[in-house]
Amino acid sequence: xxxxxxxxxxxxxxxxxxxxxxxxxxxxxxxxxxxxxxxxxxxxxxxxxxxxxxxxxxxxxxxxxxxxxxxxxxxxxxxxxxxxxxxxxxxxxxxxxxxxxxxxxxxxxxxxxxxxxxxxxxxxxxxxxxxxxxxxxxxxxxxxxxxxxxxxxxxxxxxxxxxxxxxxxxxxxxxxxxxxxxxxxxxxxxxxxxxxxxxxxxxxxxxxxxxxxxxxxxxxxxxxxxxxxxxxxxxxxxxxxxxxxxxxxxxxxxxxxxxxxxxxxxxxxxxxxxxxxxxxxxxxxxxxxxxxxxxxxxxxxxxxxxxxxxxxxxxxxxxxxxxxxxxxxxxxxxxxxxxxxxxxxxxxxxxxxxxxxxxxxxxxxxxxxxxxxxxxxxxxxxxxxxxxxxxxxxxxxxxxxxxxxxxxxxxxxxxxxxxxxxxxxxxxxxxxxxxxxxxxxxxxxxxxxxxxxxxxxxxxxxxxxxxxxxxxxxxxxxxxxxxxxxxxxxxxxxxxxxxxxxxxxxxxxxxxxxxxxxxxxxxxxxxxxxxxxxxxxxxxxxxxxxxxxxxxxxxxxxxxxxxxxxxxxxxxxxxxxxxxxxxxxxxxxxxxxxxxxxxxxxxxxxxxxxxxxxxxxxxxxxxxxxxxxxxxxxxxxxxxxxxxxxxxxxxx
Amino acid sequence: xxxxxxxxxxxxxxxxxxxxxxxxxxxxxxxxxxxxxxxxxxxxxxxxxxxxxxxxxxxxxxxxxxxxxxxxxxxxxxxxxxxxxxxxxxxxxxxxxxxxxxxxxxxxxxxxxxxxxxxxxxxx
Numbered sequence: 001x002x003x004x005x006x007x008x009x010x011x012x013x014x015x016x017x018x019x020x021x022x023x024x025x026x027x028x029x030x031x032x033x034x035x036x037x038x039x040x041x042x043x044x045x046x047x048x049x050x051x052x053x054x055x056x057x058x059x060x061x062x063x064x065x066x067x068x069x070x071x072x073x074x075x076x077x078x079x080x081x082x083x084x085x086x087x088x089x090x091x092x093x094x095x096x097x098x099x100x101x102x103x104x105x106x107x108x109x110x111x112x113x114x115x116x117x118x119x120x121x122x123x124x125x126x127x128x129x130x131x132x133x134x135x136x137x138x139x140x141x142x143x144x145x146x147x148x149x150x151x152x153x154x155x156x157x158x159x160x161x162x163x164x165x166x167x168x169x170x171x172x173x174x175x176x177x178x179x180x181x182x183x184x185x186x187x188x189x190x191x192x193x194x195x196x197x198x199x200x201x202x203x204x205x206x207x208x209x210x211x212x213x214x215x216x217x218x219x220x221x222x223x224x225x226x227x228x229x230x231x232x233x234x235x236x237x238x239x240x241x242x243x244x245x246x247x248x249x250x251x252x253x254x255x256x257x258x259x260x261x262x263x264x265x266x267x268x269x270x271x272x273x274x275x276x277x278x279x280x281x282x283x284x285x286x287x288x289x290x291x292x293x294x295x296x297x298x299x300x301x302x303x304x305x306x307x308x309x310x311x312x313x314x315x316x317x318x319x320x321x322x323x324x325x326x327x328x329x330x331x332x333x334x335x336x337x338x339x340x341x342x343x344x345x346x347x348x349x350x351x352x353x354x355x356x357x358x359x360x361x362x363x364x365x366x367x368x369x370x371x372x373x374x375x376x377x378x379x380x381x382x383x384x385x386x387x388x389x390x391x392x393x394x395x396x397x398x399x400x401x402x403x404x405x406x407x408x409x410x411x412x413x414x415x416x417x418x419x420x421x422x423x424x425x426x427x428x429x430x431x432x433x434x435x436x437x438x439x440x441x442x443x444x445x446x447x448x449x450x451x452x453x454x455x456x457x458x459x460x461x462x463x464x465x466x467x468x469x470x471x472x473x474x475x476x477x478x479x480x481x482x483x484x485x486x487x488x489x490x491x492x493x494x495x496x497x498x499x500x501x502x503x504x505x506x507x508x509x510x511x512x513x514x515x516x517x518x519x520x521x522x523x524x525x526x527x528x529x530x531x532x533x534x535x536x537x538x539x540x541x542x543x544x545x546x547x548x549x550x551x552x553x554x555x556x557x558x559x560x561x562x563x564x565x566x567x568x569x570x571x572x573x574x575x576x577x578x579x580x581x582x583x584x585x586x587x588x589x590x591x592x593x594x595x596x597x598x599x600x601x602x603x604x605x606x607x608x609x610x611x612x613x614x615x616x617x618x619x620x621x622x623x624x625x626x627x628x629x630x631x632x633x634x635x636x637x638x639x640x641x642x643x644x645x646x647x648x649x650x651x652x
Numbered sequence: 653x654x655x656x657x658x659x660x661x662x663x664x665x666x667x668x669x670x671x672x673x674x675x676x677x678x679x680x681x682x683x684x685x686x687x688x689x690x691x692x693x694x695x696x697x698x699x700x701x702x703x704x705x706x707x708x709x710x711x712x713x714x715x716x717x718x719x720x721x722x723x724x725x726x727x728x729x730x731x732x733x734x735x736x737x738x739x740x741x742x743x744x745x746x747x748x749x750x751x752x753x754x755x756x757x758x759x760x761x762x763x764x765x766x767x768x769x770x771x772x773x774x775x776x
Contacts, residue, residue, distance in 0.1 A: 443707055443736035447663050450736075450758035454669030457761045474665050525709050562712075 015065040018074075022057045022081060024157045026050070046088075053084055078165060116167045123159025127152045191288075196228065198285040200276060201248055203228045206284065215291050217263035228287065233261050244274070248285070251276040260289065268293050319412035322398075325372060325405050327351040327362060336412075352410070357386050367395040368408050375405060381415065390416045422620070444485050444519045448478035485519060503648050504542050506549075506580060507532050510569055513549035517557060526560055531570035536578045539648040544621045551614045552582040552641050559586025559639060577627075577644040588635040597631060655772070656680045656698070660690040660716065661705040661734065666757075670703060673761060677768070687711025691719055699729055701771055706735040706742065714749055721750030730771040734759075 030050045060077075067073045131152040134140050139148045188195060194212030196205055205223045213220055216231060232240040236259050247253035252275040259267040270289045277286050313320060314334040322331040329347045337344060340356055352368075353359040362369055367378035379394045392415045398407040452475050459471040514528065538545075556567050565585040572579045589597060598619040622629045626646050633639040657679045659670045664685075671681045682699070684690040688710040690702070702720065706713035713733050720726045730752040735742055743754045753767050 446736035446757040447666065451663065451665035451669065453758045453760060454673075455665065458669055458672050474668065478665060 015060075015063070015068040018068055018077070019057060019060060022053075022060070025081060025084070025161075026053050026057060030054075049084065049087060116163055119159060119163035119167075123156045123163065126159065127156040130155055194270075194289045194291075196223075196287045196289070198228055198287055200283040200285055203244065203248070203285065212289070215262075215268075215289075216260060231260050233259055233267055247274045257292070269296060318414070319410075321352070321410045321412075323352060323368065323408045323410055325408065327353065327368065329355060330407065339414075357384065367393050368410060371395040371397050371408055372405070375399065375403075381419075388416075389414055390419045425617070441485060441519055445482055448481040451475070451478040452482075501539050501541055503537050503539050504545065505534070505537050506540075506545060506578065506645070507534055507571065509542060509546050510549050510571075510580070513546050513553055514569065516550055517553045525564050526557060527564075527566040529566055529568045531568065533571050533573050536571075536573045537648045538578055538625070538645040540625050540645065541621075545625075548618045548621050548643070549582070551618050555614065556582055556584035556586060556639070559584050559588070561587065565638075573647070574644070576647060578647050580643045580645070581640055582643075583638060583640040585638040588637055588639055589631070589633040590635055591633075594631060594633060598629075654678050654680045655700040656682065657701045657703060658682050658684060658690060658693055658699045659703050660684045660687065660708070660713070661703075662686055662708045663705070666705070666734075670764075673764060677765075687713065687716045690716050694720065694726060694729075701768070702729055702731045704731055704733055706733055706737070706746070714745065717746065717749045717751050732767050732771060 068077075131140075131149075134148050134151070139145065142148070188207075188209050191209055191211055194215045195209045196212050197207040198204060199206050205226050205228060208220050208223050213223075216223075228244070229237055229241060240255075240258060243253070243255045243258070247255075252273075254274075255272045257269050258272055260270045261267050268291050271292050272287060272289045274285055274287045277284050313331075316333055317335055319336040319339055320333040321329055321336055323329055329350055329352055332344070332347055336347065340347070342355075347355050353362050353366075357363065363382060363384075365380050365382055367380045370376075370378035370380075375397050377394065377396045379392065381390060381392045383390050392413045394411040394413070396409040396411070397405055398409060399405055455471045455474045455478070459468050459475070462468055462471065510532075553567065553569075560567075567585075568581070568583040570581045570583075572581075597615050599616060619629055622643055622645075628644045630642045631639065632642070657674050659667050659674070659681060660683075661667050661670075662685050667683050667685070671683065674681050679701075682693055682697075684693050686708045687704075690704065691711065693699075694702070702716070704713045704716050713735070717731055717733065720729060720731060727750070731750070732753040732755060733746040733751040734755050734757060735746070736757045743756075746754050753770060755763060755767055
């Protein structure tokens, strides 16, 4: 049993120890009650007690080990056991006061003792002394000698029991404490901020964490005992002192941007936060500081980039504004303020149409309204009678990640001049077109004119009047031809104003254009195929549409370069649009040029032959009419231009 | 022997009045309505003068001049180019190719006579 006890002490399992100690207690108690004196105070109760004690220990054998570590189970068990032992003693006659005294002495020893070994020594010594006392009193050789003798090991066992109990409890308590201390030490050491613990009120350093060591480049040993003021520069010392004194008075406080000195003499700016903390009886200051050099740099960068953005925002000479979805102006750039000759405060918070144009509702055709509806960027060219300016307005949505519209960005470009130039350009291209046509027309007119002059001279000389009828018929035919040409020219040069839109049948214009172009290109043996689907009309400016068709047909003839070929003019009615195709079997456009042909001044023709504006004008006219134009071309096979115009619908 | 003149023009009325004038002057006239036909006629027989329009289908006047003047058997035949384009560039191009005279439409009978006189005097 003693060896088993030793083994258990080596490999302490709480459950096993307790059960072992209880078995010992049960045996001793049983012996005291049942065998000790031969007669007990209350036999029934005594037997019941021993039996209950025995059964309870059997039951405990089946309890999980973890329960014995749980104080809620462990303490009541110990109290109950103590009670049972005391009750056992009581029942075994009240004549054992010496035993009680020794027993309580053991408990006092156990609870006071810090060393288990010492306690065991005391327990053994007490048992021996008690045994010696019993022996010297002659009790061991009396009638109940064995019962007295049993008290000697019992005292030792009880010492061990209580000693172990106290040890276990204090060990656990200590473990708990050390765990929580480790935890706080870890927090302290691993904190991202430098932490220095200062004595109150001397402000001497008593502890620093790793981050503090790292930041100020001193080791803990070097810092301990020094005054915190040593860490401030001479210049800042007075200032720091007054700050810190104030904090000492108040118990806590913050100081921002205070320079601290590193070991190498370099200063860094730090934000300090100091608080008085109590640790047991003593009071300390906890100073948390953070090197804000990086933070400063970052702040500087942010300020700089903000300035840059503002400079860009204001530097843009077009008007830029940020508006809320209810048209309120939130931000504007300088251009807006200058254009509307107002002030920043005169615009912010007001609705744009009120602030700019004194209107009560959003301007008609405003792209911001479109963006509000569609959440998509939009643009429009608006003419403002108030300022007599034409402005191209772009509107862009700014949404949060969830698709809610936060702001609208309005970009306003004054295109008054541009519009005027464009109109001039279209007009001058038209004139250039007339110039190019003129030489063709001259040829066309000069031929019948030659006929008229030649035949008239012959008629004048002719003496046989019967022949004159033939000559006069020729003259008449030639005159009529000239008349036709002049009529065609007139329809070409008709200068329609940009705004004048009328409902037109594009086929008519296609025919006129074809006739006009054919006048100038006499020599081409080109077969013209017309494949029209008549009936649809478009709303357009007839002069401009003629310009489009004339340009495309003239290009087609030029592409066929006087060689045999075919020009196909076709039209189709699609769902919402009318499609018109101009195809030629000419040389085609090299692939690399296909995406450039609509660019202004792009030409592959020799200098003097083309302005490079023709197709650009075509493109602009088509898009102005909300149409589209596409080109397909294969070198050596031919080119097809496909134009789509919205159909005109007779709606009110 | 009367001189033979080839008139090349796609305009019927021009061929017609030229023929009347030239017949009256005693020339024998052959007509061709485009450049290709003119080359065909020139291959068939000998001409003393060619009056040729520039802008014509199939083969234009310049091509006719080029072919005639580059053929050593034919290059002595004087050629008058007629053109409806009164453009200096066109005129120089004609002379460069070897045309002997250049007349812009419309022209009068006197101008024609002057041209004919010029051609036949230099030729003989």
